[in-house]
Amino acid sequence: MTAAIPDTSAANRLPELAVWKFASCDGCQLTLLDCEDELLGIADRLRISYFLEASSAPGPGPYDLSLVEGSITTPQDAERIQHIRAASHRLVTIGACATAGGVQALRNYADVAAYQAVVYARPDYIDTLATSTPISAHVPVDFELRGCPIDPGQLVEVITAHLAGRTPDVPAHSVCFECKRRGTVCVTVAHGTPCLGPVTHAGCGALCPAYDRGCYGCFGPSDSLNFPSFVPLLRRDGMDTLDVVRVLRTFNTGAPEFDAESRKEAER
Structure with a gap:
């Protein structure tokens, strides 16, 4: 008996999800990990290809949906987000750091070089930007999910909306x-x-x-x-x-x- 050949066509490929971290406390990624029961319901409809918080076996991409936590605070960050954007069909920023620069954006009102000179014995070793900026300041973003941390229900809504090909139903009122x-x-x-x-x-x-x-x-x-x-x-x-x-x-x-x-x- 000849073994069946798996159907690897695009129509049968599971959408690939990636989760990325920049300058942040990891709280929004932990929110995703805490959505155990909710994720079980959609686990057979997507593949988590890149999520270093949960797995040490990252997939190479490209990715159908990228969730990005954290702000841009170093030249390396500014370069890396460009590569992530290029590898992602849709990019969603999650949390206050990614959508607004986070509490670390307080540096935007200060002299960062002066702080470096006071705090570090060798400030010339520190490679950082003078500002902390949201992801949208560097690349186009398809949707912003706010919060510190984000709400689990809204996060699941964003993921399921992507799977269904619709706009996430996240309220904009106060x-x-x-x-x-x-x-x-x-x-x-x-x-x-x-x-x-x-x-x-x-x-x-x-x-x-x-x-x-x-x-x-x-x-x-x-x-x-x-x-x-x-x-x-x-x-x-x-x-x-x-x-x-x-x-x-x-x-x-x-x-x-x-x-x-x-x-x-x-x-x-």
């Missing part, structure tokens, strides 16, 4: 909508607690307000912002200029909207 959906009393109205919920992208499920804490802006700016009306609310709730600058310069300090407003406040 955290305030999530507070209303879960029946959480507004911490600003009820307690006068400063909260970034009105200007922050949904995705966390309004976690902090559910525990009577103001939103910290982990998911970056929402698609509809009104800082001229919002900042006076922060001041009314007890923040001074330095407080406003600090609250905008955290996980998503490099997001253009937060960056512009924090610089405006810093110049007051």
Whole structure:
């Protein structure tokens, strides 16, 4: 009996997924690893070809979908992301570092060379950029998934949407909508607690307000912002200029909207 020859045609090839890391804490990659049950449901519909966090046997590509975590902080990073983009049919950035430069983008407001001279005995050994920038500043990005870390449900939605050939259904409204959906009393109205919920992208499920804490802006700016009306609310709730600058310069300090407003406040 002649053995059947496997069908290796493109129509029967499983889509290949790759996961890449740049300057980051690995939290968003760990979110993917934590999606054990959800990934089992689509495991027979894709092949994880490159994911050093999970496997030491990387595939050569090309890749149908690349998930990229982390910001660009070195010349080597800037070069490597070009190769990843060229090898990827679709590229999705995951997390605040990849979408906005991360908390490490605080270097964008400082003299990096001066810090190197103070911290390192041989600063000439350090090869770094003066800024920490999102992936989209260097290559075209097909979709940005925000959060610090990202939401597991939204991550699975992005992957399944790719498999189905559709646009991911990820809400673009603010955290305030999530507070209303879960029946959480507004911490600003009820307690006068400063909260970034009105200007922050949904995705966390309004976690902090559910525990009577103001939103910290982990998911970056929402698609509809009104800082001229919002900042006076922060001041009314007890923040001074330095407080406003600090609250905008955290996980998503490099997001253009937060960056512009924090610089405006810093110049007051």
